[in-house]
Amino acid sequence: MTTLVIGAAGQIGRMIVSKLHERGEPVIAMLRKPDAELEALGVEIRFADLEQDFSHALAGCDQIIFTAGSGAKTGADKTILVDMWGAIKLVDAAKQAGVKQFVMVSSRGAEDPDNGPAAIKHYSVCKKIADDYLLASGVNYTILRPGRLLNEPATGGFSTTMPDTKDAQIITREDVADACIYCLQTSGTLNKIYPLVNGDQPLTESLI
Amino acid sequence: MTTLVIGAAGQIGRMIVSKLHERGEPVIAMLRKPDAELEALGVEIRFADLEQDFSHALAGCDQIIFTAGSGAKTGADKTILVDMWGAIKLVDAAKQAGVKQFVMVSSRGAEDPDNGPAAIKHYSVCKKIADDYLLASGVNYTILRPGRLLNEPATGGFSTTMPDTKDAQIITREDVADACIYCLQTSGTLNKIYPLVNGDQPLTESLI
Numbered sequence: 444m445t446t447l448v449i450g451a452a453g454q455i456g457r458m459i460v461s462k463l464h465e466r467g468e469p470v471i472a473m474l475r476k477p478d479a480e481l482e483a484l485g486v487e488i489r490f491a492d493l494e495q496d497f498s499h500a501l502a503g504c505d506q507i508i509f510t511a512g513s514g515a516k517t518g519a520d521k522t523i524l525v526d527m528w529g530a531i532k533l534v535d536a537a538k539q540a541g542v543k544q545f546v547m548v549s550s551r552g553a554e555d556p557d558n559g560p561a562a563i564k565h566y567s568v569c570k571k572i573a574d575d576y577l578l579a580s581g582v583n584y585t586i587l588r589p590g591r592l593l594n595e596p597a598t599g600g601f602s603t604t605m606p607d608t609k610d611a612q613i614i615t616r617e618d619v620a621d622a623c624i625y626c627l628q629t630s631g632t633l634n635k636i637y638p639l640v641n642g643d644q645p646l647t648e649s650l651i
Numbered sequence: 652m653t654t655l656v657i658g659a660a661g662q663i664g665r666m667i668v669s670k671l672h673e674r675g676e677p678v679i680a681m682l683r684k685p686d687a688e689l690e691a692l693g694v695e696i697r698f699a700d701l702e703q704d705f706s707h708a709l710a711g712c713d714q715i716i717f718t719a720g721s722g723a724k725t726g727a728d729k730t731i732l733v734d735m736w737g738a739i740k741l742v743d744a745a746k747q748a749g750v751k752q753f754v755m756v757s758s759r760g761a762e763d764p765d766n767g768p769a770a771i772k773h774y775s776v777c778k779k780i781a782d783d784y785l786l787a788s789g790v791n792y793t794i795l796r797p798g799r800l801l802n803e804p805a806t807g808g809f810s811t812t813m814p815d816t817k818d819a820q821i822i823t824r825e826d827v828a829d830a831c832i833y834c835l836q837t838s839g840t841l842n843k844i845y846p847l848v849n850g851d852q853p854l855t856e857s858l859i
Contacts, residue, residue: 519727520773528764528776556736565728568736572780 445469447504450511458620493529501540510548530573585626586636601649602642653677655712658719666828701737709748718756738781793834794844809857810850
Protein backbone atom coordinates (compact mmCIF):
# COMPACT_ATOMS: atom_id res chain seq x y z
CA MET A 444 0.00 0.00 0.00
CA THR A 445 1.50 3.28 -1.14
CA THR A 446 0.84 6.38 0.92
CA LEU A 447 0.79 9.91 -0.45
CA VAL A 448 1.55 12.59 2.14
CA ILE A 449 0.08 16.03 1.40
CA GLY A 450 1.79 18.73 3.38
CA ALA A 451 5.03 16.74 3.45
CA ALA A 452 7.12 19.86 4.00
CA GLY A 453 5.25 20.66 7.20
CA GLN A 454 6.42 19.51 10.61
CA ILE A 455 3.95 16.65 10.97
CA GLY A 456 4.14 15.69 7.29
CA ARG A 457 7.91 15.48 7.43
CA MET A 458 7.77 13.10 10.39
CA ILE A 459 5.16 10.92 8.70
CA VAL A 460 7.23 10.60 5.53
CA SER A 461 10.35 9.80 7.47
CA LYS A 462 8.70 7.25 9.76
CA LEU A 463 6.91 5.44 6.93
CA HIS A 464 10.12 5.31 4.98
CA GLU A 465 12.05 3.93 7.95
CA ARG A 466 9.49 1.16 8.27
CA GLY A 467 9.99 0.27 4.63
CA GLU A 468 6.50 1.40 3.62
CA PRO A 469 6.13 2.89 0.15
CA VAL A 470 5.60 6.62 0.65
CA ILE A 471 5.36 9.56 -1.72
CA ALA A 472 5.85 13.13 -0.57
CA MET A 473 3.87 15.81 -2.38
CA LEU A 474 5.86 19.03 -2.38
CA ARG A 475 5.55 22.45 -3.93
CA LYS A 476 9.30 22.99 -4.10
CA PRO A 477 12.54 21.06 -3.71
CA ASP A 478 13.33 19.97 -0.16
CA ALA A 479 16.87 18.79 0.51
CA GLU A 480 15.99 16.95 3.71
CA LEU A 481 13.22 14.87 2.14
CA GLU A 482 15.26 14.30 -1.01
CA ALA A 483 18.14 12.99 1.10
CA LEU A 484 15.83 10.35 2.55
CA GLY A 485 15.45 8.85 -0.89
CA VAL A 486 11.66 8.82 -0.86
CA GLU A 487 9.68 9.47 -4.00
CA ILE A 488 8.78 13.11 -4.42
CA ARG A 489 6.03 14.51 -6.61
CA PHE A 490 5.89 18.21 -7.22
CA ALA A 491 2.36 19.58 -7.11
CA ASP A 492 0.44 22.46 -5.61
CA LEU A 493 -2.94 22.26 -3.88
CA GLU A 494 -3.82 25.57 -5.53
CA GLN A 495 -3.23 24.16 -9.01
CA ASP A 496 -4.06 20.92 -10.80
CA PHE A 497 -2.42 18.22 -8.67
CA SER A 498 -4.20 15.13 -9.96
CA HIS A 499 -0.94 13.66 -11.33
CA ALA A 500 0.35 13.34 -7.77
CA LEU A 501 -2.22 10.68 -6.90
CA ALA A 502 -1.25 8.11 -9.53
CA GLY A 503 -0.69 4.72 -7.94
CA CYS A 504 -1.48 5.89 -4.41
CA ASP A 505 -3.64 3.73 -2.17
CA GLN A 506 -3.79 5.95 0.90
CA ILE A 507 -3.58 9.65 1.56
CA ILE A 508 -2.63 11.60 4.63
CA PHE A 509 -3.65 15.26 4.45
CA THR A 510 -1.66 17.37 6.87
CA ALA A 511 -1.30 20.45 4.73
CA GLY A 512 -2.18 23.88 6.01
CA SER A 513 -1.55 27.39 4.81
CA GLY A 514 -0.25 28.23 8.27
CA ALA A 515 -0.63 31.25 10.48
CA LYS A 516 1.64 33.51 8.45
CA THR A 517 -0.70 33.87 5.47
CA GLY A 518 -4.15 35.42 5.38
CA ALA A 519 -7.60 33.87 5.58
CA ASP A 520 -7.76 33.85 1.77
CA LYS A 521 -5.16 31.07 1.86
CA THR A 522 -7.12 29.25 4.57
CA ILE A 523 -9.98 29.18 2.06
CA LEU A 524 -7.83 28.20 -0.93
CA VAL A 525 -5.54 25.64 0.70
CA ASP A 526 -7.04 24.26 3.93
CA MET A 527 -10.61 24.12 2.60
CA TRP A 528 -10.71 24.25 -1.19
CA GLY A 529 -7.47 22.32 -1.65
CA ALA A 530 -8.74 19.61 0.68
CA ILE A 531 -12.10 19.44 -1.08
CA LYS A 532 -10.47 19.04 -4.47
CA LEU A 533 -8.15 16.43 -3.03
CA VAL A 534 -11.16 14.45 -1.83
CA ASP A 535 -12.57 14.61 -5.37
CA ALA A 536 -9.24 13.45 -6.79
CA ALA A 537 -8.98 10.67 -4.20
CA LYS A 538 -12.44 9.42 -5.10
CA GLN A 539 -11.58 9.46 -8.79
CA ALA A 540 -8.31 7.64 -8.16
CA GLY A 541 -10.00 4.96 -6.04
CA VAL A 542 -8.00 5.79 -2.91
CA LYS A 543 -8.76 3.29 -0.14
CA GLN A 544 -8.30 5.54 2.91
CA PHE A 545 -8.02 9.28 3.45
CA VAL A 546 -6.57 10.35 6.79
CA MET A 547 -7.41 13.98 7.46
CA VAL A 548 -5.52 15.96 10.06
CA SER A 549 -8.27 18.32 11.15
CA SER A 550 -8.39 20.45 14.27
CA ARG A 551 -10.16 20.78 17.61
CA GLY A 552 -13.02 23.18 17.12
CA ALA A 553 -13.90 21.86 13.66
CA GLU A 554 -16.79 19.86 15.08
CA ASP A 555 -18.58 23.03 16.20
CA PRO A 556 -16.97 26.30 15.08
CA ASP A 557 -19.64 28.44 16.74
CA ASN A 558 -18.66 27.18 20.16
CA GLY A 559 -14.91 27.07 19.66
CA PRO A 560 -12.27 29.77 20.07
CA ALA A 561 -13.51 33.00 18.43
CA ALA A 562 -10.04 34.01 17.25
CA ILE A 563 -9.77 31.01 14.95
CA LYS A 564 -13.45 30.57 14.12
CA HIS A 565 -12.85 31.24 10.40
CA TYR A 566 -10.22 28.48 10.42
CA SER A 567 -12.50 26.06 12.28
CA VAL A 568 -15.27 26.73 9.75
CA CYS A 569 -12.95 25.92 6.83
CA LYS A 570 -11.73 22.73 8.51
CA LYS A 571 -15.29 21.65 9.31
CA ILE A 572 -16.42 22.18 5.74
CA ALA A 573 -13.47 20.17 4.40
CA ASP A 574 -14.16 17.42 6.95
CA ASP A 575 -17.86 17.33 6.07
CA TYR A 576 -17.01 17.10 2.39
CA LEU A 577 -14.80 14.10 3.06
CA LEU A 578 -17.52 12.51 5.22
CA ALA A 579 -20.07 12.80 2.44
CA SER A 580 -17.72 11.72 -0.35
CA GLY A 581 -17.94 7.98 -0.01
CA VAL A 582 -14.14 7.75 0.35
CA ASN A 583 -13.06 5.81 3.44
CA TYR A 584 -11.91 8.40 5.92
CA THR A 585 -10.29 8.81 9.28
CA ILE A 586 -10.48 12.31 10.71
CA LEU A 587 -8.17 13.28 13.56
CA ARG A 588 -8.92 16.48 15.48
CA PRO A 589 -5.83 17.18 17.55
CA GLY A 590 -5.58 19.82 20.23
CA ARG A 591 -2.89 22.49 20.27
CA LEU A 592 0.30 21.12 18.75
CA LEU A 593 3.55 20.92 20.69
CA ASN A 594 7.07 20.32 19.42
CA GLU A 595 8.11 17.92 22.17
CA PRO A 596 8.94 14.31 21.22
CA ALA A 597 6.28 11.61 21.12
CA THR A 598 4.80 10.62 24.47
CA GLY A 599 3.06 7.50 23.20
CA GLY A 600 0.09 8.37 25.40
CA PHE A 601 -3.26 9.43 23.92
CA SER A 602 -6.82 10.30 24.78
CA THR A 603 -9.80 10.87 22.50
CA THR A 604 -11.61 12.89 25.15
CA MET A 605 -10.99 16.60 24.63
CA PRO A 606 -10.42 18.12 28.08
CA ASP A 607 -12.61 21.08 29.09
CA THR A 608 -9.56 23.07 30.14
CA LYS A 609 -8.03 24.69 27.11
CA ASP A 610 -4.49 24.39 28.46
CA ALA A 611 -4.91 20.63 28.66
CA GLN A 612 -5.96 20.32 25.00
CA ILE A 613 -2.46 19.55 23.79
CA ILE A 614 -0.62 16.91 21.83
CA THR A 615 2.86 16.65 20.37
CA ARG A 616 3.27 16.76 16.61
CA GLU A 617 5.15 13.49 16.71
CA ASP A 618 2.25 11.80 18.47
CA VAL A 619 -0.07 13.10 15.75
CA ALA A 620 2.30 11.70 13.11
CA ASP A 621 2.30 8.32 14.86
CA ALA A 622 -1.48 8.40 15.12
CA CYS A 623 -1.82 9.05 11.37
CA ILE A 624 0.39 6.08 10.56
CA TYR A 625 -1.50 3.90 13.03
CA CYS A 626 -4.79 4.80 11.32
CA LEU A 627 -3.47 3.61 7.96
CA GLN A 628 -2.68 0.22 9.38
CA THR A 629 -5.81 -0.33 11.43
CA SER A 630 -9.10 -1.02 9.69
CA GLY A 631 -10.99 -0.24 12.90
CA THR A 632 -10.21 3.43 12.36
CA LEU A 633 -12.02 3.53 9.02
CA ASN A 634 -14.85 6.05 8.86
CA LYS A 635 -14.24 7.36 12.35
CA ILE A 636 -13.62 10.85 13.73
CA TYR A 637 -11.34 11.18 16.74
CA PRO A 638 -10.61 14.18 18.93
CA LEU A 639 -6.98 13.64 19.94
CA VAL A 640 -4.84 14.87 22.81
CA ASN A 641 -2.05 13.44 24.86
CA GLY A 642 -3.28 11.12 27.58
CA ASP A 643 -2.53 7.81 29.19
CA GLN A 644 -3.67 5.26 26.62
CA PRO A 645 -1.66 3.68 23.83
CA LEU A 646 -2.96 4.10 20.27
CA THR A 647 -4.29 0.54 20.34
CA GLU A 648 -6.66 1.50 23.13
CA SER A 649 -7.53 5.06 22.13
CA LEU A 650 -8.19 4.81 18.39
CA ILE A 651 -10.82 2.10 18.48
CA MET B 652 -46.33 35.33 1.74
CA THR B 653 -43.91 37.12 4.03
CA THR B 654 -40.38 37.73 2.77
CA LEU B 655 -37.34 38.10 4.99
CA VAL B 656 -34.51 40.08 3.43
CA ILE B 657 -31.03 39.25 4.72
CA GLY B 658 -28.56 41.97 3.92
CA ALA B 659 -31.30 44.60 4.00
CA ALA B 660 -28.83 47.40 4.73
CA GLY B 661 -26.92 46.67 1.54
CA GLN B 662 -27.62 48.43 -1.71
CA ILE B 663 -29.55 45.58 -3.34
CA GLY B 664 -31.25 44.56 -0.09
CA ARG B 665 -32.46 48.09 0.52
CA MET B 666 -34.06 48.23 -2.93
CA ILE B 667 -35.73 44.85 -2.46
CA VAL B 668 -37.24 45.86 0.88
CA SER B 669 -38.46 49.14 -0.53
CA LYS B 670 -39.92 47.64 -3.70
CA LEU B 671 -41.71 44.80 -1.89
CA HIS B 672 -43.13 47.29 0.59
CA GLU B 673 -44.36 49.59 -2.20
CA ARG B 674 -46.17 46.65 -3.75
CA GLY B 675 -47.90 45.97 -0.45
CA GLU B 676 -46.08 42.67 0.08
CA PRO B 677 -45.29 41.73 3.67
CA VAL B 678 -41.53 42.18 4.08
CA ILE B 679 -39.19 41.95 7.04
CA ALA B 680 -35.73 43.50 7.00
CA MET B 681 -33.04 41.75 9.00
CA LEU B 682 -30.56 44.33 10.26
CA ARG B 683 -27.57 44.37 12.55
CA LYS B 684 -28.13 47.96 13.64
CA PRO B 685 -30.76 50.70 13.44
CA ASP B 686 -31.28 52.12 9.96
CA ALA B 687 -33.23 55.38 9.74
CA GLU B 688 -34.08 55.00 6.06
CA LEU B 689 -35.57 51.53 6.41
CA GLU B 690 -37.31 52.46 9.65
CA ALA B 691 -38.91 55.46 7.92
CA LEU B 692 -40.46 53.10 5.38
CA GLY B 693 -42.46 51.51 8.15
CA VAL B 694 -41.44 47.93 7.32
CA GLU B 695 -40.93 45.39 10.05
CA ILE B 696 -37.34 45.23 11.21
CA ARG B 697 -35.71 42.38 13.10
CA PHE B 698 -32.33 42.89 14.62
CA ALA B 699 -30.05 39.91 14.15
CA ASP B 700 -26.51 39.14 13.12
CA LEU B 701 -25.40 36.37 10.74
CA GLU B 702 -22.39 35.83 12.98
CA GLN B 703 -24.59 35.17 16.02
CA ASP B 704 -27.78 33.19 16.68
CA PHE B 705 -30.30 34.71 14.29
CA SER B 706 -33.00 32.02 14.31
CA HIS B 707 -35.56 34.39 15.90
CA ALA B 708 -35.48 36.48 12.71
CA LEU B 709 -37.10 33.72 10.65
CA ALA B 710 -40.32 33.38 12.65
CA GLY B 711 -43.33 33.59 10.36
CA CYS B 712 -41.28 34.03 7.19
CA ASP B 713 -42.28 32.11 4.06
CA GLN B 714 -39.51 33.28 1.73
CA ILE B 715 -35.97 34.46 2.15
CA ILE B 716 -33.76 36.61 -0.05
CA PHE B 717 -30.09 36.40 0.88
CA THR B 718 -28.18 39.36 -0.41
CA ALA B 719 -25.80 39.82 2.49
CA GLY B 720 -22.08 40.08 2.01
CA SER B 721 -19.21 41.12 4.19
CA GLY B 722 -18.05 43.45 1.42
CA ALA B 723 -14.67 44.31 0.03
CA LYS B 724 -13.59 46.41 3.02
CA THR B 725 -13.21 43.51 5.44
CA GLY B 726 -10.82 40.58 5.24
CA ALA B 727 -11.28 37.08 3.93
CA ASP B 728 -12.03 35.91 7.47
CA LYS B 729 -15.35 37.77 7.20
CA THR B 730 -15.96 36.24 3.76
CA ILE B 731 -15.75 32.88 5.53
CA LEU B 732 -17.87 33.88 8.51
CA VAL B 733 -20.59 35.90 6.77
CA ASP B 734 -20.81 35.05 3.07
CA MET B 735 -20.21 31.31 3.54
CA TRP B 736 -20.86 30.24 7.13
CA GLY B 737 -23.66 32.74 7.72
CA ALA B 738 -25.37 31.57 4.54
CA ILE B 739 -24.94 27.91 5.48
CA LYS B 740 -26.47 28.46 8.90
CA LEU B 741 -29.28 30.44 7.32
CA VAL B 742 -30.05 27.49 5.05
CA ASP B 743 -30.24 25.27 8.14
CA ALA B 744 -32.53 27.76 9.85
CA ALA B 745 -34.69 28.09 6.73
CA LYS B 746 -35.09 24.34 6.53
CA GLN B 747 -36.03 24.16 10.19
CA ALA B 748 -38.52 27.01 9.78
CA GLY B 749 -40.14 25.40 6.73
CA VAL B 750 -39.28 28.30 4.42
CA LYS B 751 -40.85 27.76 0.99
CA GLN B 752 -38.25 29.50 -1.19
CA PHE B 753 -34.71 30.73 -0.65
CA VAL B 754 -33.42 33.20 -3.22
CA MET B 755 -29.65 33.39 -3.06
CA VAL B 756 -27.77 36.29 -4.60
CA SER B 757 -24.57 34.51 -5.55
CA SER B 758 -21.91 35.69 -7.97
CA ARG B 759 -20.43 34.98 -11.38
CA GLY B 760 -17.49 32.69 -10.88
CA ALA B 761 -19.19 30.66 -8.16
CA GLU B 762 -19.97 27.88 -10.63
CA ASP B 763 -16.26 27.20 -11.20
CA PRO B 764 -13.87 29.13 -8.94
CA ASP B 765 -10.78 27.52 -10.49
CA ASN B 766 -11.54 29.07 -13.84
CA GLY B 767 -12.77 32.43 -12.64
CA PRO B 768 -10.88 35.60 -11.78
CA ALA B 769 -7.84 34.73 -9.61
CA ALA B 770 -8.09 37.89 -7.53
CA ILE B 771 -11.47 36.87 -6.10
CA LYS B 772 -11.04 33.12 -6.18
CA HIS B 773 -11.32 32.84 -2.38
CA TYR B 774 -14.64 34.73 -2.59
CA SER B 775 -15.90 32.53 -5.45
CA VAL B 776 -15.02 29.41 -3.45
CA CYS B 777 -17.02 30.64 -0.44
CA LYS B 778 -20.01 31.53 -2.62
CA LYS B 779 -19.87 28.15 -4.38
CA ILE B 780 -19.80 26.27 -1.11
CA ALA B 781 -22.78 28.24 0.21
CA ASP B 782 -24.66 27.66 -3.06
CA ASP B 783 -23.89 23.94 -3.02
CA TYR B 784 -25.09 23.71 0.57
CA LEU B 785 -28.40 25.30 -0.40
CA LEU B 786 -28.68 22.97 -3.42
CA ALA B 787 -28.27 19.91 -1.24
CA SER B 788 -30.50 21.13 1.58
CA GLY B 789 -33.89 20.19 0.22
CA VAL B 790 -35.07 23.82 0.61
CA ASN B 791 -36.57 25.22 -2.61
CA TYR B 792 -33.95 27.55 -4.01
CA THR B 793 -33.34 30.04 -6.74
CA ILE B 794 -29.70 31.00 -7.21
CA LEU B 795 -28.84 34.15 -9.15
CA ARG B 796 -25.24 34.65 -10.27
CA PRO B 797 -25.02 38.25 -11.40
CA GLY B 798 -22.05 39.78 -13.18
CA ARG B 799 -20.29 42.89 -11.95
CA LEU B 800 -22.75 45.19 -10.23
CA LEU B 801 -23.45 48.71 -11.43
CA ASN B 802 -25.23 51.54 -9.68
CA GLU B 803 -27.22 52.73 -12.69
CA PRO B 804 -31.03 52.47 -12.59
CA ALA B 805 -32.87 49.35 -13.75
CA THR B 806 -32.71 48.65 -17.47
CA GLY B 807 -35.41 46.00 -17.45
CA GLY B 808 -33.33 43.97 -19.90
CA PHE B 809 -31.71 40.66 -18.93
CA SER B 810 -29.73 37.73 -20.24
CA THR B 811 -28.83 34.46 -18.56
CA THR B 812 -25.89 33.89 -20.88
CA MET B 813 -22.69 35.14 -19.28
CA PRO B 814 -20.71 36.92 -22.03
CA ASP B 815 -17.13 35.80 -22.61
CA THR B 816 -15.88 39.37 -22.48
CA LYS B 817 -15.41 40.34 -18.87
CA ASP B 818 -16.39 43.97 -19.48
CA ALA B 819 -19.76 42.82 -20.76
CA GLN B 820 -20.50 40.78 -17.61
CA ILE B 821 -22.44 43.60 -15.97
CA ILE B 822 -25.84 44.22 -14.43
CA THR B 823 -27.34 47.05 -12.40
CA ARG B 824 -28.10 46.46 -8.76
CA GLU B 825 -31.68 47.54 -9.32
CA ASP B 826 -32.10 44.90 -12.03
CA VAL B 827 -30.80 42.30 -9.59
CA ALA B 828 -33.30 43.51 -6.99
CA ASP B 829 -36.13 43.23 -9.55
CA ALA B 830 -34.95 39.76 -10.54
CA CYS B 831 -35.01 38.60 -6.90
CA ILE B 832 -38.57 39.79 -6.48
CA TYR B 833 -39.60 38.21 -9.75
CA CYS B 834 -38.19 34.87 -8.59
CA LEU B 835 -40.36 34.95 -5.48
CA GLN B 836 -43.48 35.34 -7.55
CA THR B 837 -42.71 32.82 -10.27
CA SER B 838 -42.81 29.12 -9.49
CA GLY B 839 -40.91 28.36 -12.69
CA THR B 840 -37.77 29.77 -11.06
CA LEU B 841 -37.86 27.20 -8.25
CA ASN B 842 -34.76 25.04 -8.01
CA LYS B 843 -32.97 26.84 -10.81
CA ILE B 844 -29.59 28.53 -11.07
CA TYR B 845 -29.29 31.55 -13.35
CA PRO B 846 -26.22 33.46 -14.47
CA LEU B 847 -27.53 37.02 -14.81
CA VAL B 848 -26.38 40.07 -16.76
CA ASN B 849 -28.09 42.94 -18.50
CA GLY B 850 -29.37 41.99 -21.93
CA ASP B 851 -32.37 42.39 -24.16
CA GLN B 852 -34.96 40.09 -22.67
CA PRO B 853 -37.57 40.89 -20.03
CA LEU B 854 -37.54 38.81 -16.84
CA THR B 855 -40.51 36.80 -18.12
CA GLU B 856 -38.37 35.51 -20.97
CA SER B 857 -35.01 35.22 -19.28
CA LEU B 858 -35.83 33.55 -15.94
CA ILE B 859 -37.62 30.51 -17.30
